[in-house]
Structures are given as C-alpha cells and as structure tokens.
Amino acid sequence: MSQILIIYTGGTIGMMSDPKTKVLRPINFEQIMENVPELEKLNCKIMVHSFEQIIDSSNMNPEIWSELAHLIKDNYDHVDGFVILHGSDTMAFTASALSFMLENLAKPVIFTGSQLPISAIRTDAKENLMTSIEIAKAKKHERSRVPEVCIYFDYKLFRGNRAFKYNSSKFEAFRSPNYPILAESGVHLKFSINDIRQPIDAPFTVHRDLVSDVAVLKLYPGISPKVVETILNADVRGIVMETFGAGNTTTDKWFTDLLKNAINSGKVILDISQCKVGTVELGRYETSKELKDMGVANGYDMTYEAAITKMMYLLGQYREPLMIKELLETDLRGELTVS
Ligand code: ASP
Numbered sequence: 067m068s069q070i071l072i073i074y075t076g077g078t079i080g081m082m083s084d085p086k087t088k089v090l091r092p093i094n095f096e097q098i099m100e101n102v103p104e105l106e107k108l109n110c111k112i113m114v115h116s117f118e119q120i121i122d123s124s125n126m127n128p129e130i131w132s133e134l135a136h137l138i139k140d141n142y143d144h145v146d147g148f149v150i151l152h153g154s155d156t157m158a159f160t161a162s163a164l165s166f167m168l169e170n171l172a173k174p175v176i177f178t179g180s181q182l183p184i185s186a187i188r189t190d191a192k193e194n195l196m197t198s199i200e201i202a203k204a205k206k207h208e209r210s211r212v213p214e215v216c217i218y219f220d221y222k223l224f225r226g227n228r229a230f231k232y233n234s235s236k237f238e239a240f241r242s243p244n245y246p247i248l249a250e251s252g253v254h255l256k257f258s259i260n261d262i263r264q265p266i267d268a269p270f271t272v273h274r275d276l277v278s279d280v281a282v283l284k285l286y287p288g289i290s291p292k293v294v295e296t297i298l299n300a301d302v303r304g305i306v307m308e309t310f311g312a313g314n315t316t317t318d319k320w321f322t323d324l325l326k327n328a329i330n331s332g333k334v335i336l337d338i339s340q341c342k343v344g345t346v347e348l349g350r351y352e353t354s355k356e357l358k359d360m361g362v363a364n365g366y367d368m369t370y371e372a373a374i375t376k377m378m379y380l381l382g383q384y385r386e387p388l389m390i391k392e393l394l395e396t397d398l399r400g401e402l403t404v405s
Contacts, residue, residue, distance in 0.1 A: 068110040068146045068203035073137060074098070075130070076120040077153030077179040079191045090183065092120035098151075101184045102192055110203050113145070123153025123179075126160055128378065132274040134160070135167045138175060139272040147174040147202030147210060151195070154179045154231055154239050157217055158371040161226025165215040165372075165399045166379035167273050172265035174202045175215045177226060181237050190237045194219060197251045204255065211257050212248055213265050214400070223249035225263075227372040227401040230342070243343040244367040244403070263400050275382035277303070280374060284308040284340070291320050298328040304377040304390070305335045307362070308370070313337045313346030314353035326360050334381075334390045338365035338373045345405050363394040366402040376401060 074095045081090040095116040161177045178198040180191035198218045204211040215226040220238045228245035249257045279302040309315050339346050345367040348358035365373050380390045
C-alpha cells in the first residue's frame with residue numbers, strides 16, 4: 067500500500083470563518099479531516115505532519131522552507147510521496163524554493179491548497195486535496211510518475227518553479243505560460259510524459275542554506291537615479307532586476323554606470339522580464355546589449371518566484387559572483403529554457 071505524508075502549513079484550505087468577525091482563521095488538521103471523510107477510503111496510508119503554527123502563507127519565510135526540506139529529507143525513504151497543504155498566495159515561492167533545495171528528487175512533492183475553505187459548500191479544496199494525493203502516489207513500473215516539486219490546482223498540475231498565482235478570485239488561481247502543464251485531471255488523470263523531468267541516478271541531496279540578501283529593482287519609465295542608487299547600494303549580494311520586454315532597460319549613462327558599479331563591487335544582477343510570457347534575450351536590442359557586456363545574468367523565461375528563490379539558493383551555496391551568475395543562467399531544475 068502506498069504511503070503519503072501530508073504536511074499541513076496552513077492557508078485558506080484549512081480556514082474557518084469566525085462566526086462573529088467573519089474573518090478567516092486557520093483551523094487544525096483534525097477539523098480538516100472531519101470535512102473529508104473520503105480520505106479514509108483512499109487505497110493508501112496517509113500520515114500527517116501539522117506545523118505547530120498554522121499560517122496564512124503571507125507569513126511564509128525561508129526558515130519554514132528549511133523546516134519543510136528537513137521534514138522531506140527525514141521521511142524520504144519511508145513514503146512514496148508528499149502533499150503539502152499551503153496557502154496559495156506564496157505557494158509558488160515555496161514550491162520554487164523547494165525545487166532548488168531538493169536536488170535529484172525522485173519522489174513527488176505536490177503543493178496544493180484552495181480558494182475556498184474545505185468546510186465551504188462550494189469548496190475547491192476537496193478535489194485539489196484528493197487529486198494531489200492520487201498524483202503523489204501514482205507510479206508506473208514502480209517509479210513515481212511525477213518526481214518533481216509541483217503545484218496542483220483546479221484540475222492542473224504545474225511544475226512548481228514555472229507557476230505563479232495570477233488570479234485571486236477564480237478557482238483557476240495558477241498559470242504557467244512558459245511551460246506546459248505536467249498533468250490534467252478529468253475523467254482520467256493524463257500525464258504529459260515528455261514534459262516531466264526524470265531523476266538521474268544520483269543521491270537525493272537536501273540544501274537548506276538559503277541567503278535572503280536579495281533586492282528587487284523593478285523598472286518603470288521615469289525611475290530616478292536616486293531610487294536606482296538606493297536599491298543597488300542596499301546591503302545585499304543579489305539583485306533581481308525586472309526589465310521591459312525581452313530584457314531591456316534604459317540606456318541612459320547614469321543607469322548603466324550604476325549597474326556597472328554594483329557588479330564591480332561584487333553584486334550579482336539577474337535580468338528577468340516584467341512580461342509573464344516569453345523570454346529575456348540579452349543583446350537582441352541595443353537596449354540590452356550593454357547589460358550583457360557588463361555581466362548582467364540572463365534570467366531567460368524564469369518566473370519572478372523562481373528568480374528570487376534561485377538567487378537565495380545560489381547565494382547560500384556559493385560566494386563567487388561569477389559562479390553564481392553562471393548558475394543563474396543554467397537550467398538547474400527545469401526552471402528556465404535557454405534560448
Ligand atoms: N491568504 C491565503 C494564504 O495564502 C490564501 C489562500 O490560501 O489561497 O494563506
């Protein structure tokens with residue numbers, strides 16, 4: 067019989083409306099179980115680890131990611147897969163972070179949650195939870211069908227580091243425009259075999275040291291030297307720069323000089339686009355050629371969530387800026403497509 071570990075961190079899935087204030091507050095896992103008697107009927111052994119402090123995912127942080135990675139490591143040999151119940155607001159950050167922290171993963175780690183609490187009549191939580199468990203235990207020839215960190219929501223399975231929350235009111239909360247979905251649930255569970263990463267024959271390794279010394283420089287026409295300077299001078303080692311279109315920025319000398327100074331002082335600058343679809347192409351336009359020449363890292367088609375957490379992961383692993391730049395531009399866990 068398959069064994070699945072459910073890790074409960076919080077989120078709307080396990081919230082209840084306070085009868086007086088009508089504010090949504092987290093409930094404990096036993097109360098969740100009461101709402102899903104179907105769990106008993108699943109042909110698998112479910113184990114549960116509930117975090118002591120159940121949180122709204124807006125309170126998620128790298129210490130909890132590290133705890134999650136530790137829990138997965140501790141239970142890795144005893145279970146067939148993991149289902150992590152998590153609020154949808156920052157789910158894509160946690161899934162991206164875990165994808166980098168868990169190297170050579172050969173078992174499914176499926177994040178899910180819901181837009182309506184599990185106790186609500188029209189809830190999306192039951193389907194999300196039940197199908198996530200089905201996916202976590204799905205095997206072919208004794209091997210997990212999806213040995214990846216994923217997000218399952220509204221009948222679709224996404225690669226975790228390719229997805230982002232794009233809608234706060236529809237059940238279809240996530241999208242992954244730069245990478246195909248890994249599975250779709252309908253009458254049958256259909257896996258997109260060619261899009262799923264297969265594990266290599268190497269030991270499963272967990273990296274728990276993330277460094278969150280990261281700043282974000284989101285460009286807009288009219289951004290002032292004072293603002294850019296303040297961000298680039300922040301006491302951080304990595305900067306994620308959200309640029310225009312295919313990775314373009316202003317070519318004003320004050321701006322490129324500030325970037326060069328930051329790089330010369332040992333900071334790593336990663337260029338990702340404000341566009342949600344498509345890729346950064348450094349050097350395609352005159353407005354990005356200089357960025358390439360000065361050593362800005364090309365983020366290709368990475369999501370904002372993947373860019374931030376990949377930077378945190380690499381800053382935790384390496385000191386040498388050139389090494390970090392090179393790895394930022396490398397596909398480590400299926401998070402980017404080099405074009
Ligand atoms: N605020 C909630 C959270 O992220 C929203 C959700 O769960 O969908 O925890």
